[in-house]
Amino acid sequence: MVKAIVISKTGGPEVMEYVDVEVGEPGAGEVRIRHAAIGVNFIDVYFRIGLYPQPLPSGLGQEGAGVIEAVGLGVLGFKPGDRVAYAGRPNGSYSEVRLMPAAMLVKLPDAISFDIAAAALLQGLTVQYLFRRTFPVKEGDTILFHAAAGGVGLIAAQWARALGVNMIGTVSSDEKKALALAAGCTHVINSKTENIVERVKEFTHGKGVPVVFDSIGKDTFIDSLDCLSPLGTMVSFGSSSGTVPPFSLNELASRGSLSITRPSLPHYIGTRADLDAAAADLFQMITSKKIIIDINQRYALSDVAQAHMDLEARKTTGSTILIP
The missing domain is CATH 3.40.50.720 (NAD(P)-binding Rossmann-like Domain)
Incomplete structure (x- = not known):
């Protein structure tokens, strides 16, 4: 058993429960990831309060970074031990270990830490598509x-x-x-x-x-x-x-x-080619130090309610991550 955040109803931060869950073997096209860091984003609040509906009970969180423990049938390009990160659905990154579609993963360059990846991927890919594709700024x-x-x-x-x-x-x-x-x-x-x-x-x-x-x-x-x-x-x-x-x-x-x-991020990274290109652009901006990722808030996974309260009260700056 591993720990995860689960909601059985929508509402305030108190609906997030820190519970034991069973994570099985990955199915076809899936991998099992052990998280080292987890991103917190305002979209997580939208799902928690029910603004974005989802079947309940459910996990929360769309961003994480860690190490692949196992791969399912048909997974190509990834293997146990790979350092990876992801940004996007399905929800469930607020967890120590989870199953995730391999199609959503990107491999992490050695120069990108787990904390930086979890803090930067969703937000950074958002800026990437806004500036490069939605309205190309010059x-x-x-x-x-x-x-x-x-x-x-x-x-x-x-x-x-x-x-x-x-x-x-x-x-x-x-x-x-x-x-x-x-x-x-x-x-x-x-x-x-x-x-x-x-x-x-x-x-x-x-x-x-x-x-x-x-x-x-x-x-x-x-x-x-x-x-x-x-x-x-x-x-x-x-x-x-x-x-x-x-x-x-x-x-x-x-x-x-x-x-x-x-616009919405999933439509801009819906293919492997688009996802890899966008991630490569972001990682280059980070490794060249044109962008410095400020992780100004770190919380234990069990303290996620406080993270959400601070986020909603606009007390946070820069990026926020959870440590499982």
């Missing part, structure tokens, strides 16, 4: 990126700086403002004390930005639209403040023929 662009002191935001700020992109970030405190500036933001707006739209227009001499990357959702949606220049693109890739309410398409037309997209 040197000289000025962009707006919400939650710039979070795990995704700090990676985005460094990636933007490496590409010569001017990133305007939003944060919720002056302490987070300093973190975002240090990571590479050109300008940072404290959304609690400053008007986002006014400051963006000031930084862009009234033009607005060609793209907004928004993972906050309900609280920032209209401001994000108002920060865009004509023909701009709204990239809504999360909803930490709640889902975006229904709106009229005329809201896009009246602001200058705007475009909007709601």
